[in-house]
Amino acid sequence: MRRMWIAMVVWGMVQTAGLTQVEPTAQELPRWRGFNLLEMFMKTSSPGPFKEQDFRLISEWGFNFVRLPMDYRVWIQDGDWTRFDETRLQWVDQAVGYGQKYGVHVCLNFHRAPGYTVASPPELTSLWTDSVTQQVCALHWAHFARRYKGIASSQLSFNLLNEPADIDPNVHAHVVGLLVEAIRAEDPNRLIIADGVNYAVKPSWNLVPLGVAQATRGYQPFTLTHYKASWAAGSDQWAEPMWPQPLGFSGYLYGPGKQALQTPAIVEANLPGPFTLRVRVGTVSQASRLQVRVDGGRRTTWHQDFAPGPGEGPWKEVVYMPQWGIYQNVYDQEFAIRIPLCQREIRLENTVGDWMTVTEIAFDLADGRSFSMRMSPRWGESNETVRFEPDNPAGAFQSDAAMDRQWLWDNYVQPWVEIKEAGVGVMVGEWGAYNRTPHDVTLRWMEDCLKNFEQAGLGWALWNFRGSFGLMDSGRADVYYEDFQGHKLDRQMLDLLQQY
Numbered sequence: 001m002r003r004m005w006i007a008m009v010v011w012g013m014v015q016t017a018g019l020t021q022v023e024p025t026a027q028e029l030p031r032w033r034g035f036n037l038l039e040m041f042m043k044t045s046s047p048g049p050f051k052e053q054d055f056r057l058i059s060e061w062g063f064n065f066v067r068l069p070m071d072y073r074v075w076i077q078d079g080d081w082t083r084f085d086e087t088r089l090q091w092v093d094q095a096v097g098y099g100q101k102y103g104v105h106v107c108l109n110f111h112r113a114p115g116y117t118v119a120s121p122p123e124l125t126s127l128w129t130d131s132v133t134q135q136v137c138a139l140h141w142a143h144f145a146r147r148y149k150g151i152a153s154s155q156l157s158f159n160l161l162n163e164p165a166d167i168d169p170n171v172h173a174h175v176v177g178l179l180v181e182a183i184r185a186e187d188p189n190r191l192i193i194a195d196g197v198n199y200a201v202k203p204s205w206n207l208v209p210l211g212v213a214q215a216t217r218g219y220q221p222f223t224l225t226h227y228k229a230s231w232a233a234g235s236d237q238w239a240e241p242m243w244p245q246p247l248g249f250s251g252y253l254y255g256p257g258k259q260a261l262q263t264p265a266i267v268e269a270n271l272p273g274p275f276t277l278r279v280r281v282g283t284v285s286q287a288s289r290l291q292v293r294v295d296g297g298r299r300t301t302w303h304q305d306f307a308p309g310p311g312e313g314p315w316k317e318v319v320y321m322p323q324w325g326i327y328q329n330v331y332d333q334e335f336a337i338r339i340p341l342c343q344r345e346i347r348l349e350n351t352v353g354d355w356m357t358v359t360e361i362a363f364d365l366a367d368g369r370s371f372s373m374r375m376s377p378r379w380g381e382s383n384e385t386v387r388f389e390p391d392n393p394a395g396a397f398q399s400d401a402a403m404d405r406q407w408l409w410d411n412y413v414q415p416w417v418e419i420k421e422a423g424v425g426v427m428v429g430e431w432g433a434y435n436r437t438p439h440d441v442t443l444r445w446m447e448d449c450l451k452n453f454e455q456a457g458l459g460w461a462l463w464n465f466r467g468s469f470g471l472m473d474s475g476r477a478d479v480y481y482e483d484f485q486g487h488k489l490d491r492q493m494l495d496l497l498q499q500y
Helices: 002-017 052-060 086-102 131-147 169-186 205-210 256-261 405-421 439-456 491-499
Strands: 033-036 065-071 080-084 105-113 156-161 191-195 213-218 252-254 265-268 275-294 302-306 326-339 345-365 370-374 386-388 426-431 459-462 482-484 487-489
Touching (some): 033 052, 080 131, 086 131, 131 169, 213 405, 302 326, 302 345, 326 345, 405 426, 439 459, 439 491
Parallel strands (some): 265 386, 426 459
Antiparallel strands (some): 275 302, 275 326
């Protein structure tokens, strides 16, 4: 009776709104565009009913999709994961109804599922290895499938598990298969979307036989999207993001102990007068020698040895790695090197030991101008040549390679285009940049993402609508907000999103 009642109410709403939508399939998804709504995102964050105003505004502004990342602990009773709280589940019923009323597709997601989460605290059992936990998770999805049977997939879909992390693709496919089977036993026609592997960054070809669509993420580069985010370890030490960003220097200098990765950092420059080169050393592993040469000279212009260890020293933090029996101390120490002139290049190398990071290179010129390039070190990447051009209006530091729209496409979109062309529906389930990333950088980066999504035919859902990644009440310090119906609206971001 309950599912008949829901279906009748929803059908009435659809008729009232005069909606017409193409039925999505696992083989081809519409190009949905919308937002994540977080009312049931986490049990510890005061969950509550979804807000009708959100659905109304999303629809009025021309968007047609919401994803509801949910924590299963919100709807279980007294910590018993087999007993469901009907009052809390009615919050989901309301959201489904709002979606139908305003022509907004609703996608239900288990952000925290029985036995699995990317958030803290971790679950006590593992969905990937424990058969009882797998049965319980399947029980939850089966309940939702029964509850909403009869509602068209054009209006409602299920997104199984949020961002599977560090899971063997075969194990992942096995568990997804169990959940798919439980859903289809109740509602064979329900549209099911599974996140890809490696935090949803990579498509899973192992899932293709299951006949499900897949979802990816748009959080690249992570040092831009999660700059100074409290839950991203070390993000307060990252360089302030730029976009586009030169890719010449990875921030790592590997020594002979990492010979396969060892490449110098080379800065091409033509500076006929004296200047000061400033180099900030971040972390040093085991031992290193930073060596600077100018114009290919045989003699070292400058060098500094590093030998991290216990106790006090020139470092800011002692970090002991017991698994290897070595120290990887954080120095965060700047060195100023006076150089009379440079006609061709400056070469930085690590000539002794394991590895070190360099987080900033700066030039102080004789005319009083200073230029700085900060890096958020990227492990495993080779160093390419950077050009120092102080009079270049596009930026003093240039390189042939850069993090830009094409870089995003080649590394994070093209693999999804390939699986899409093989007959798998694909969308971007989450994307966006945290509110500490400079607003102008955020908008430039967002536009490149949006152009790529449009080119690839991918729908998307920004994380979030209201909040630190969103277009309302985002708490950015560098935005002129418009007062709008009790909210602070980022009109520039809204205008940009509406274009794509």
